[in-house]
Amino acid sequence: DGGITQSPKYLFRKEGQNVTLSCEQNLNHDAMYWYRQDPGQGLRLIYYSQIVNDFQKGDIAEGYSVSREKKESFPLTVTSAQKNPTAFYLCASTASGSTYEQYFGPGTRLTVT
Amino acid sequence: SQQGEEDPQALSIQEGENATMNCSYKTSINNLQWYRQNSGRGLVHLILIRSNEREKHSGRLRVTLDTSKKSSSLLITASRAADTASYFCATGRAAGNKLTFGGGTRVLVKP
Numbered sequence: 001d002g003g004i005t006q007s008p009k010y011l012f013r014k015e016g017q018n019v020t021l022s023c024e025q026n027l028n029h030d031a032m033y034w035y036r037q038d039p040g041q042g043l044r045l046i047y048y049s050q051i052v053n054d055f056q057k058g059d060i061a062e063g064y065s066v067s068r069e070k071k072e073s074f075p076l077t078v079t080s081a082q083k084n085p086t087a088f089y090l091c092a093s094t095a096s097g098s099t100y101e102q103y104f105g106p107g108t109r110l111t112v113t
Numbered sequence: 114s115q116q117g118e119e120d121p122q123a124l125s126i127q128e129g130e131n132a133t134m135n136c137s138y139k140t141s142i143n144n145l146q147w148y149r150q151n152s153g154r155g156l157v158h159l160i161l162i163r164s165n166e167r168e169k170h171s172g173r174l175r176v177t178l179d180t181s182k183k184s185s186s187l188l189i190t191a192s193r194a195a196d197t198a199s200y201f202c203a204t205g206r207a208a209g210n211k212l213t214f215g216g217g218t219r220v221l222v223k224p
């Protein structure tokens with residue numbers, strides 16, 4: 001089965017702790033993306049990577065960090081510097097260098113108290 | 114800021130009726146895409162229309178694009194209860210395939 005997996009589905013953390021969200025894809029896609037979605041809102045781009053070992057900041061990168069050591073994996077760390085981390089986080093991937101559609105994972109709902 | 118803005122924000126219709134939602138954007142685009150999101154789930158791609166196209170169909174979906182007005186519409190014909198979801202437009206600019214999403218239209222189809 002080809003697709004994108006995100007784990008866990010629900011994540012709870014105490015304020016001040018860093019937390020890493022997992023995103024894995026077996027679609028052989030070059031580009032991967034992290035979005036944040038707040039209730040009733042659209043998606044905002046946090047970080048994206050078009051190739052291994054390279055990534056760029058999106059519109060709301062402050063308080064987040066990523067790595068892209070393998071083509072299949074693009075983990076997102078929500079650091080304690082992120083002032084309002086509670087949100088729904090979505091990972092996506094696409095074949096790079098084209099206008100192709102993005103394939104989304106099922107999302108991780110992070111709650112920080 | 115959001116590139117695309119959907120209108121209306123919410124829509125409630127009876128099963129069998131058509132649902133129309135609009136998307137406006139601000140800058141030039143390479144393509145415009147529509148996605149569906151069921152509550153608490155990831156997004157699913159519905160249809161892509163390129164900047165040199167004016168209309169596209171896929172099953173019960175019809176998308177139009179007017180680049181002079183920087184707007185697009187998504188029509189779902191003969192709606193079903195299963196069409197209940199949020200619908201988002203997303204614009205792709207010429208450089209790479211980074212997308213910018215609008216705020217979405219929440220559609221409720223009542224049986």
